[in-house]
Amino acid sequence: DGGITQSPKYLFRKEGQNVTLSCEQNLNHDAMYWYRQDPGQGLRLIYYSQIVNDFQKGDIAEGYSVSREKKESFPLTVTSAQKNPTAFYLCASRDRSSYNSPLHFGNGTRLTVT
Amino acid sequence: QQQVKQSPQSLIVQKGGISIINCAYENTAFDYFPWYQQFPGKGPALLIAIRPDVSEKKEGRFTISFNKSAKQFSLHIMDSQPGDSATYFCAASSYGAGSYQLTFGKGTKLSVIP
Numbered sequence: 136d137g138g139i140t141q142s143p144k145y146l147f148r149k150e151g152q153n154v155t156l157s158c159e160q161n162l163n164h165d166a167m168y169w170y171r172q173d174p175g176q177g178l179r180l181i182y183y184s185q186i187v188n189d190f191q192k193g194d195i196a197e198g199y200s201v202s203r204e205k206k207e208s209f210p211l212t213v214t215s216a217q218k219n220p221t222a223f224y225l226c227a228s229r230d231r232s233s234y235n236s237p238l239h240f241g242n243g244t245r246l247t248v249t
Numbered sequence: 250q251q252q253v254k255q256s257p258q259s260l261i262v263q264k265g266g267i268s269i270i271n272c273a274y275e276n277t278a279f280d281y282f283p284w285y286q287q288f289p290g291k292g293p294a295l296l297i298a299i300r301p302d303v304s305e306k307k308e309g310r311f312t313i314s315f316n317k318s319a320k321q322f323s324l325h326i327m328d329s330q331p332g333d334s335a336t337y338f339c340a341a342s343s344y345g346a347g348s349y350q351l352t353f354g355k356g357t358k359l360s361v362i363p
Contacts, residue, residue: 191363238351
């Protein structure tokens, strides 16, 4: 089955620690995205990548970093500079070759920082 | 700047009733309007989508109505079922500077009661 795998499902960290969220896809999609979801705030774009070794900041990139060394993988690091990191994080991908092809989402990682 | 405004934030409908969720946008560059459905603990998934040259699109019990002059679109769920209980996001897409951008509304939590 093709899809997006996010791990772990739940993650707990102490304040001041960096943490990396994993996202792997086997859909052969070029484009990958990271969204943050907070209650009542919808989905806000953190970073996106159109191709390997290239990525762009989204609307709320401050305090986050990403890498795209492989087509299948797009890990997100939540740094200690992110002021309010507790949230539900969603990774997505899409087929760039087809205009308006849908986003395919993983099942998210819920990060709690105390 | 919220480019896609979605209402209501929450909605309670009796089984068999009609659920209606509304969205409005400002950016006339948007050219594709998808709706995503998200169940608790899962990532969103594409439900139905419409292009602005069409005023209505129906798939089973789900219908999108689109009013280009008013810059509004809505999702109607006919004969609502408890299994439809989920969070619904409207979205609008545009293509610029070599990238596909999808802007989400803040979501509507639908509860269908038996």
